[in-house]
Amino acid sequence: MSETPKRSSLVRPSVDTPFHIDFDWWQENDANWRIFLQGYLCEKHQQIFKDQTEKVIIDAVDSETAEVRQVDGILFELMNHCAKQSDFIDDNMPLIAKIFRIFLANGNQALTPAQLSEMVKRPSQTVLVTLTGPQVYKGIRILQQS
Amino acid sequence: MIAFVKLNGSYWTDFKIIPSDIEFIYNFLLDKATPLTTDELLIALVKQRIDQQLDSIQKQTSALGRIYLPKELYSTGDKLLFPSFDMQSGQVTAVRNGFNPEYSDLKVIEVKMDSEKTVYFASNIADHPLNHYLDTAKDDPNIVPENVLQQYGSFIRDRLSAALKSNPDLVKIAGCWFPRSLLVDISMGHLNLAEAVLEEAHGGPLSVADLIRQVELSTDVDEKLLEFSFDLALQEDKRFDEVGPAGETLWFLHEMEPEDVKQIPDYLKYTPQDYPREGLQEYLELFEGNLYDELECWDSSRDEHQEISISLIYPHWRAGTLPLSNSLRKLFPTAHEAPRVNFSFLDELTQKSFGGWVVRNNNYISGLSEWYAEHELIPGSLVKVRKSEKPGQILLRYNKSRQNKEWLKTVLIGSDRGIVFAMLKQNISADFNERMAIAIPDPSAVDEIWQNRIYEKESLIKTVVRITRELSKLNPQGQVHAQELYAAVNVVRRCPPSLILYHLLNQPSITHLGDLYFRLAEKES
Numbered sequence: 001m002s003e004t005p006k007r008s009s010l011v012r013p014s015v016d017t018p019f020h021i022d023f024d025w026w027q028e029n030d031a032n033w034r035i036f037l038q039g040y041l042c043e044k045h046q047q048i049f050k051d052q053t054e055k056v057i058i059d060a061v062d063s064e065t066a067e068v069r070q071v072d073g074i075l076f077e078l079m080n081h082c083a084k085q086s087d088f089i090d091d092n093m094p095l096i097a098k099i100f101r102i103f104l105a106n107g108n109q110a111l112t113p114a115q116l117s118e119m120v121k122r123p124s125q126t127v128l129v130t131l132t133g134p135q136v137y138k139g140i141r142i143l144q145q146s
Numbered sequence: 147m148i149a150f151v152k153l154n155g156s157y158w159t160d161f162k163i164i165p166s167d168i169e170f171i172y173n174f175l176l177d178k179a180t181p182l183t184t185d186e187l188l189i190a191l192v193k194q195r196i197d198q199q200l201d202s203i204q205k206q207t208s209a210l211g212r213i214y215l216p217k218e219l220y221s222t223g224d225k226l227l228f229p230s231f232d233m234q235s236g237q238v239t240a241v242r243n244g245f246n247p248e249y250s251d252l253k254v255i256e257v258k259m260d261s262e263k264t265v266y267f268a269s270n271i272a273d274h275p276l277n278h279y280l281d282t283a284k285d286d287p288n289i290v291p292e293n294v295l296q297q298y299g300s301f302i303r304d305r306l307s308a309a310l311k312s313n314p315d316l317v318k319i320a321g322c323w324f325p326r327s328l329l330v331d332i333s334m335g336h337l338n339l340a341e342a343v344l345e346e347a348h349g350g351p352l353s354v355a356d357l358i359r360q361v362e363l364s365t366d367v368d369e370k371l372l373e374f375s376f377d378l379a380l381q382e383d384k385r386f387d388e389v390g391p392a393g394e395t396l397w398f399l400h401e402m403e404p405e406d407v408k409q410i411p412d413y414l415k416y417t418p419q420d421y422p423r424e425g426l427q428e429y430l431e432l433f434e435g436n437l438y439d440e441l442e443c444w445d446s447s448r449d450e451h452q453e454i455s456i457s458l459i460y461p462h463w464r465a466g467t468l469p470l471s472n473s474l475r476k477l478f479p480t481a482h483e484a485p486r487v488n489f490s491f492l493d494e495l496t497q498k499s500f501g502g503w504v505v506r507n508n509n510y511i512s513g514l515s516e517w518y519a520e521h522e523l524i525p526g527s528l529v530k531v532r533k534s535e536k537p538g539q540i541l542l543r544y545n546k547s548r549q550n551k552e553w554l555k556t557v558l559i560g561s562d563r564g565i566v567f568a569m570l571k572q573n574i575s576a577d578f579n580e581r582m583a584i585a586i587p588d589p590s591a592v593d594e595i596w597q598n599r600i601y602e603k604e605s606l607i608k609t610v611v612r613i614t615r616e617l618s619k620l621n622p623q624g625q626v627h628a629q630e631l632y633a634a635v636n637v638v639r640r641c642p643p644s645l646i647l648y649h650l651l652n653q654p655s656i657t658h659l660g661d662l663y664f665r666l667a668e669k670e671s
Contacts, residue, residue: 048247059244059254061268065230066216066276068244068254068266077247 013132015117015124018110018143021103023075026139036138037074040104042082049074079107095120096130100138110143157199157288158298163309170194172315172325181322181374184310188303192291200289211235214267216274220255228259228267229279235260244268319377319388319395330372332379336361340376341385341399349402351389351488354380357397389488389503391479391538398488406465406512407486407503412596413461414510416441416640419606426644429651432662433629433643434581440469440509441642453532457579458518460525460637464589464596466515468529470504477531478504478511479538492534493517494543502540517542524554526583526633527576545577555584555620555630557637559591563600565638567616582633592637601638609635610649614656614666628662 026033038049049056056073060080082088083105089098098120102111113131117124131140174190175182182190207213210233214226224238236259244252253269268274287293294302310316310323317326339361344350352360354373357380365372373395380386380397387403390396400408430442438456454473462468470478479489487504491513502513514529523529527544534541556570572585586592595601601609613634618624628650632643650656650664657667 045247058246059252059266059268061216061246061249061252061271061274064275065228066214066268066271066274067230068268073247 013128013142015113015128017128018112019116019131019140020110020143021100021108021139022141022144023108023139025136025141029136030139033139034074037078040078040082040101041074042085045074045077045082048077079104095122095127096137096140099127099131100140103140158294158302161298161302161305163305167191167195167306168309168313171310171323175316175323175325176328179328180368180370181319181324183321184303184307184323187310187323188299188306189291189295191306192294192302196289196291196294213279215277215279216268216271217277219253219270226257228257230276231259231265236265239264241269317378319374319381322374324371324374328371329378330365330367330375332363332376336363336376337379337383337385340380340397344386344397344399345402350398351396353390354395354397387486389486391487391489394538396488398486403486404503404512406467406515407505410505410508410510411461411465411467413465414440414467414508414640416642419645421645421648423644423648425651426647429628429647429662430644433632434579437579437582437629437632437643438469438471438473439642440471441640442644443472453530455528455530457582457633458523458525458527458529459582459633460584460586460592461640462510463518463523463525463527464593465510466512466518468511468514468531470506470509470511474511474531477533478540480504480506489538489540491517491540491542494541499539514542522573522575524572524574524576524578524583524585525637526554526578526580528578547574547577549574552583555617555634557584557586557592559588559595563595563598565595565613565616567620567634569620581627581629584633584637586637595638606639606641606645607649607653609639609641610646611653611655611666613638614650614664618666624665625659625663626665628664631664 023033030036034055038046041049052074057070058073058076059068060071060076061068083101088105089101093101099116102116102119103109111119113127114124116127120127131137171187171191174187174194211227212225214220214228220226220238220241222238222241225235226238227233227235236257238255239258240256242254242256244254246252249268249271251270255267255269257265257267259265287297310318315326316323317329340357343357343360344352354377358372358376363372363376377388377395381388385400387398387400388395389398389403435455438454439459454477456468456474468474479487485505485507487506489502489504490499491502492499500513500517502511504511521544523544530543530545532541533539550573551571552574553569554572554574555567556572558566558568560566567584570585572587610631614626614631617626617631617634628643628647631650632641632646635641635646651658655667657665659665
């Protein structure tokens with residue numbers, strides 16, 4: 001986490017540039033990412049995944065069609081259950097921690113600093129500077145448009 | 147989105163009574179063993195139709211094939227229809243245990259869809275919205291009886307009433323229906339006794355419960371059914387008239403009803419005439435208040451608790467009646483079926499109570515002859531009526547006049563039975579409408595005109611011109627106001643105001659001066 005990342009876009013980011021958690025990048029660059037995420041689980045899911053050090057695959061059931069997809073269990077439960085709990089985001093959290101939890105709670109939908117600024121009640125420029133600092137925090141990076 | 151079972155959007159607007167509905171109602175009445183109102187049957191029918199339709203839709207859906215529901219367990223080879231895939235079908239090719247902390251016994255089925263695509267679905271999970279696919283959409287307003295009744299109740303009620311009426315196996319009385327075959331047989335002897343009881347009570351009115359008690363009719367059947375049967379026997383016997391207001395069945399001996407209730411008084415008889423009504427409304431609206439006429443339909447119904455002040459015209463004054471126009475209809479008791487409704491007036495000044503009748507089919511209220519005479523009212527006097535707190539009672543009053551004498555248009559009848567108007571000082575007791583007040587010193591002379599139908603023999607336009615000429619003599623300008631002409635014409639023949647207006651506006655010998663003023667053109671020339 002301490003190395004200076006290579007920015008993936010040549011375009012200078014602005015308050016309208018979309019960001020998200022780049023889990024692939026995070027897995028490659030932080031061996032402890034899973035342990036870190038486990039800390040975000042609610043009490044019930046902490047119990048379920050407490051002895052799992054490796055990736056746990058679960059059969060996720062689509063809430064509308066009942067289709068089954070095999071997904072990373074911790075990530076799935078974190079984003080679909082634990083991050084939806086009312087106390088998951090606290091007003092008193094540090095700015096970057098709050099942004100990280102916002103992405104988890106919204107299913108990792110990309111958001112711009114302008115949009116995040118309204119959610120965290122801080123100036124969009126402050127959010128932009130925080131996200132584009134020399135250190136990539138918990139995989140939060142610019143969304144690569146394919 | 148999951149498409150729940152829903153009723154066709156036009157189901158209720160296309161509603162028709164079918165033979166199975168009548169069969170249902172018949173059985174429903176048999177089951178309840180008590181007479182029920184159209185509204186009670188309507189509710190039962192709507193609920194039954196909803197259940198029937200939903201059941202039928204569910205059966206149709208199931209007939210397409212086995213529907214995939216996540217709560218079920220499936221085996222390899224099962225063929226299924228998938229609601230979330232536009233009812234595409236597929237075959238289960240494998241089943242395995244699933245892992246998901248949320249679902250303890252999750253099974254995952256591998257399905258090869260008709261499109262050759264392989265899709266995995268959950269099975270053996272109790273808690274999933276798709277499990278309710280065959281349930282009904284709870285927000286579908288077409289399956290909520292209260293909503294259906296509110297939105298389409300009136301329309302369905304009309305169709306139901308017509309169907310029930312045309313069914314000879316069902317009988318209706320006082321708004322309730324029952325199968326004829328289940329009624330208690332009432333003998334002629336009991337009906338004769340009922341006649342005697344009503345005679346003793348000066349004709350009535352008496353409730354059927356009172357009659358049953360007094361004729362000592364006793365059976366072991368349900369009390370309501372016995373009353374219903376007795377009501378029907380009375381209804382089918384011409385000696386008896388049902389005269390109760392809506393919701394109450396009261397009986398009166400037809401023979402002892404007042405003559406002016408049994409037959410429309412001569413003064414109120416009118417032969418309807420066809421004439422174009424376009425453009426008359428704006429002039430009718432210029433008439434000063436207190437004008438209500440049962441031959442007109444332009445006065446809209448009012449708040450039922452509002453007092454209405456009516457300016458009498460000669461025919462109602464002489465017949466002891468009031469017009470049952472739209473405004474007054476809401477005030478007076480009405481009935482489901484009875485053409486004549488008996489009720490009571492209460493004189494607010496003297497606190498004396500006396501009987502009155504609403505004659506629904508001829509649109510008048512009877513029973514005021516003595517009251518008009520006692521208080522020396524005249525045509526044009528203002529009579530005030532309002533609903534009492536007591537059901538079926540109407541409060542009646544007039545304002546006493548501050549003057550004892552007034553100059554009034556006075557009717558004089560010549561030896562040739564021609565009518566003449568003169569301004570003479572007359573005794574008055576009640577407030578009156580200045581345009582419509584007319585003193586009649588010799589009512590019997592005017593009666594002779596009505597008895598011999600003298601003015602009825604000539605065309606109405608001739609009467610209008612004749613009366614206009616007479617009235618125009620009362621002022622130097624020779625002007626006549628349409629409202630005073632309406633009151634004056636009605637001294638000699640019954641006529642609604644809009645017809646008089648039509649003639650005034652279209653007769654070449656009459657000039658319109660603006661507002662409601664007219665003048666005979668021949669006088670100008």
